[in-house]
Amino acid sequence: MNADHAVQLRLLDLQAADTVLAQLAHRRTNLPELAAIAERGKHGVDLHNDAIDAETRLADIAEDQRRLENEVDTVRSRQARDEQRLQSGGLPAKELEGLQHELVSLKRRQATLEDELLEIMEVREDADSSVAEIGAKRAALAAELAELEAARDAAFEEIDAAVALRRAERDSIVAEIPADLLALYERAREHGGGVGAAMLRHRRCEGCHIELSGSELTAVRSAAPDAVVRCEECRRILVRTAESGL
Ligand SMILES: [Zn+2]
Incomplete structure (x- = not known):
């Protein structure tokens, strides 16, 4: 030739x-930002799963709390009803005794329920703060990711401009060969x-x-x-x- x-x-x-x-x-596909973004992405998936677990736990605790609160309400209204019947007077002795006996056991039950409620409120506080903590981690990760993506895009832009320049140069050389x-x-x-x-x-x-x-x-x-x-x-x-x- x-x-x-x-x-x-x-x-x-x-x-x-x-x-x-x-x-x-080579530089475009091996940008350090790309590896960092992939790594943060994996971390984000983990945090997402942690958030689901923590939110599920919180929902379960909230459900328990509601159930206890309803039970407390039921006991209270039963107490109020019994006390009203006591005050209205004119009850046969046997019924009076039965009512007084029931009121004592209702009070005991209420005290137990209120203790349980206090306990569950403490547990809920922990669950609330763990949800908040994971939320804060996710927000920090999102900010970090946004920064990395901006750096990646800036690098892409710079590389793509250089590529366009070289391609134009290459095209003009190719035309002579x-x-x-x-x-x-x-x-x-x-x-x-x-x-x-x-x-x-x-x-x-x-x-x-x-x-x-x-x-x-x-x-x-x-x-x-x-x-x-x-x-x-x-x-x-x-x-x-x-x-x-x-
Ligand atoms: Zn050679």
């Missing part, structure tokens, strides 16, 4: 643009880990960093300036410059 030597030199500019584009793509040479470059780049064209500097291929052997050097020396030369070792396009040491 032949190509004007000036065009071959442009392959090095194309390679430089592609190398920078690959670095930018014949289709067959470009296809060869792309093939070599695909097989060469992103490097398709390398400078021959001081008799060494800058793609694989191997020095050309005597016979290879002779072949390269005798090649016409517009001949497209490839490295025998790595098959990349070797671009000859004043620094090639030929």
